[in-house]
Amino acid sequence: MSALLEVNGLTKRFGGITAVNNCSFEVQEGSITALIGPNGSGKTTAFNIITGYLKADSGSITFQGKQIAEPNPATLYRSGLSRTFQQARIFPEISVLENLIVASGYSWKGLFGARTTKADRVRAGEMLEEFKLSALADFYASELSYGQRKLLEFASVLMSSPKLVLLDEPTAGVNPVMIETMERHIRARHAAGVTFLIVEHDMQLVMRLCDPVIVLDHGAMIAKGTPSEVQSNSQVLDAYLGS
Numbered sequence: 135m136s137a138l139l140e141v142n143g144l145t146k147r148f149g150g151i152t153a154v155n156n157c158s159f160e161v162q163e164g165s166i167t168a169l170i171g172p173n174g175s176g177k178t179t180a181f182n183i184i185t186g187y188l189k190a191d192s193g194s195i196t197f198q199g200k201q202i203a204e205p206n207p208a209t210l211y212r213s214g215l216s217r218t219f220q221q222a223r224i225f226p227e228i229s230v231l232e233n234l235i236v237a238s239g240y241s242w243k244g245l246f247g248a249r250t251t252k253a254d255r256v257r258a259g260e261m262l263e264e265f266k267l268s269a270l271a272d273f274y275a276s277e278l279s280y281g282q283r284k285l286l287e288f289a290s291v292l293m294s295s296p297k298l299v300l301l302d303e304p305t306a307g308v309n310p311v312m313i314e315t316m317e318r319h320i321r322a323r324h325a326a327g328v329t330f331l332i333v334e335h336d337m338q339l340v341m342r343l344c345d346p347v348i349v350l351d352h353g354a355m356i357a358k359g360t361p362s363e364v365q366s367n368s369q370v371l372d373a374y375l376g377s
């Protein structure tokens with residue numbers, strides 16, 4: 135395996151808070167890597183920097199062996215790096231099907247014009263089938279449940295045929311059945327060749343799904359290893375106990 139994503143010495147300060155502190159880690163191609171850590175340890179900020187939603191104060195990011203000089207969300211999305219958000223970002227005022235069509239990479243204008251290709255519409259239909267959302271195709275996305283929105287967001291980011299998907303708390307606040315559904319879809323896409331970096335609070339899910347597990351505390355990596363190695367690491371236990 136080789137590194138699909140390399141994060142080197144990332145630092146991000148918000149006023150007096152150092153949210154990400156000289157943080158370095160790698161995501162190996164073909165892995166489902168977990169990024170865990172106590173609340174406020176910098177996981178989402180790291181995601182925001184990697185995906186171009188925030189500018190780092192220092193550090194660098196390499197994706198597919200190329201350093202990304204100025205991470206830009208749209209450019210990265212088209213080049214195979216996509217992400218979901220802690221609070222699912224979908225378009226509530228258009229249908230479930232249309233959410234998938236716009237996610238294939240065309241502009242808003244494209245949705246209503248000739249630039250929405252038949253191929254995209256077909257693929258959106260297939261995605262609905264895969265995610266068992268076909269019955270909801272014509273519902274406004276705003277009509278979906280919280281868990282269904284997270285599922286739709288996940289399906290949407292797959293429309294770009296990504297190589298690497300960053301999921302920020304994909305199961306937070308969703309019911310146990312939806313957690314299983316989400317896990318099944320992650321496994322299926324992983325089997326089809328997608329690499330994942332997942333921020334997740336459900337430790338049982340992390341333990342059965344992810345390897346390796348990277349642990350952040352106060353914005354820096356304090357441990358990396360297999361789930362069982364990390365679970366028995368005293369520094370990790372201390373971090374979670376708030377010492």
Ligand SMILES: Nc1ncnc2c1ncn2[C@@H]1O[C@H](COP(=O)(O)OP(=O)(O)O)[C@@H](O)[C@H]1O
Nearest residue numbers: 148151153171172173174175176177178179180
């Ligand atoms: N936009 C922001 N402005 C100020 N402080 C922020 C901002 N975003 C995050 N922080 C702070 O940075 C730290 C890391 O936050 P975050 O990356 O959201 O952590 P996590 O996702 O691990 O819970 C926290 O102390 C948080 O309050």
Ligand SMILES: [Mg+2]
Nearest residue numbers: 177178179220
């Ligand atoms: Mg977060």
